[in-house]
Amino acid sequence: MxxxxxxxQQASVEAFKTLGICEQLAEAAAALGWKEPTSIQQQAVPLLLQGRDVIGLAQTGSGKTGAFVLPILQDLLNKPQPLFALVLSPTRELAIQIAEQAEALGAGIALRTAVLVGGINMMDQALHLGKRPHIIVGTPGRVVDHLSNTKGLNLKMLKHLVLDEADRLLNMDFEEEIDQILKAIPKERRTQLFSATMTSKVQKLQRACLRDPAKVEVDQKYKTVSTLRQQYLFIPAKHKDCYLVHALTELAGATFMIFTRTADGAQKLALLLRNLSFAAIPIYGKMSQDKRIGALNKFKAGQCSILVATDVASRGLDIPAVDVVVNYDVPHNSKDYVHRVGRTARAGRSGRALTLVTQYDVELYQRIEKLIGKKLEEFATEQELVLLLLERVSEAQRMATMQMRDADKSKGSKRKQQGEDAEDGDDRPSAGRGRGRGRGKRRN
Incomplete structure (x- = not known):
């Protein structure tokens, strides 16, 4: 029946109330379409409501955000104050997504949030901080910039600290920034640390900032869902682009995420595909924040059917309705394969993952099969049909190379002009530019 x-809806509300959260927040969770608490929420939320520090081991897509946001909001309801919680994230997009989900859950209690990430004017962010948000979500580098440069920002009354995707935070060399943040916040606080893996660095961080933590863990075996069809193509490296274009043509009508190893690779591949009339758009770490958000929104809205991405988009981001994930470059870290293909076949839907394996990738490919405990199926192709594309693809490659070169020249000319303006005394530094150490790759 x-x-x-x-x-x-009422059944969902009752399911969330069993965690110990109030009816108002249970209704907010149900309003988001959450039918029942996930495993990590069932384990973590009651402990957090008891005031325990928690270390949670769970994969992306396991409901971690709800697990740490719901207890924070309940505590905020009981003891309202500004600058109540700080959530640290490894990437800009994940920080924005966490803030959006927190705002949705806290809409009924007039929750105020501020997002502190690179690529956005610091003065604008400082204005948001001036409105005394309840929750700050940010990347460590930009949070440190504001602690150093934004007058009036004081986290001495902070009650909650969350480190999300801690393994990635540490792999991105944010240890120094995290240490600075820990010195700026009170020792008497509740701390939550969530990570996909328990590395030695994560263990060290746990000892440094958590007190007698309760450990909760979702099944940590790296596995892929049964509704995901996983395939591979063994190809000569020199014809890699031909095989990719052939596969995209064979699977026409689907939405694709194509993963590359480098930012330049993502940019060039997107240009190549556009030159062949595919609706492709890239997303990678070097892009400005506005462009990254714009690329995601265009893909989500269906304006582009192909998102060419680096691993900046492999974990944490809620990108619905991806039909096919293509590993254009086999990842060096086998676990990244699981995160990448997790972009499709979500919430019980079916999906397909296709990995392009050249003669140089065999060992990496074998590691993936060993990790997930299964053999991948071969994607059927005929070499003669693929190589019919060679002339068109070669021309598109040449055009993409020229476009990349022209873009580099344009950037070089712009930098030169800015330097001349500075010599003339006309240079105006943008408001809010941090006086940090200038390690742009870490100001995520």
Whole structure:
């Protein structure tokens, strides 16, 4: 017997109330379409409501954000104050997504958030901080910039600290920034640390900032869902682009995420595909924040059917309705394969993953099969049909190379002009530019 929407909604509310959260927050969770608490929420939320520090081991897509946001909001309801919680994230996009989900859960209690990430004017962010947000979500580098340069920012009354995707935070060399943040916040606080893996660096961080933590863990075996069809193509490296274009043509009508190893690789591949009339758009770490958000929004809205990405988009981001994930470059870290292909076949839907394996990738490919415990299926192709594309693809490659070169020249000319303006005394530094150490790759 089918439930009415109202009955199903009330069942969801009751399911979340069993965690110990109040009815108002349970209704907010149900309003987001959450039918019942995930495993990590069932384990972590009651402990956090008891005031325990928690270390949670769970993969992306396991509901971690709800696990740490719901207890924070309940505590905020009981003891309202500004600058109540700080959430640290490894990437800009994940920080924005966490803030959006927190705002949705806290809409009924007039929750205020501020997002502190690179690529956005610091003065604008400082204005948001001036409105005394309840929750700050940011990347460590930009949070440190504001602690150093934004007058009036004081986190001495902070009650909650969350380190999300801690393994990635540490792999991106944020240890120094995290240390600075820990010195700026009170020792008497609640701390939550969530990570996909328990590395030695994560263990060290746990000892440094958590007190007698409770450990909760979702199944940590690296596995892929049963609704995901996983395939590979063994190809000569020199014809890699031909095989990719052939596969995209064979699977026409689907939405794709194509993963490359480098930012330049993502940019060039997107240009190549556009030159062949595919609706492709890139996203990578070097892009400005506005362009990264714009690329994601265009893909989500269906304006582009192909998102060419580096691993900046492999974990944490909620990108619905991806039909096919293509590993254009086999990842060096086998676990990244699981994160990448997790972009499709979500929430019970089916999906497909295709990995392009050249003669140089065999060992990396074998590691992936060993990690996930299964053999991948071969994607059927005929070499003669693929090589019919060679002339068109070669021309598109040449055009992409020229476009990349022209873009580099344009950037070089712009930098030269800015330098001349500075010599003339006309240079105006943008408001809020941090006086940090200038390690741009870490100002995520």
């Amino acid at each position: 089918l439930q009415s929407p109202e009955t199903a």
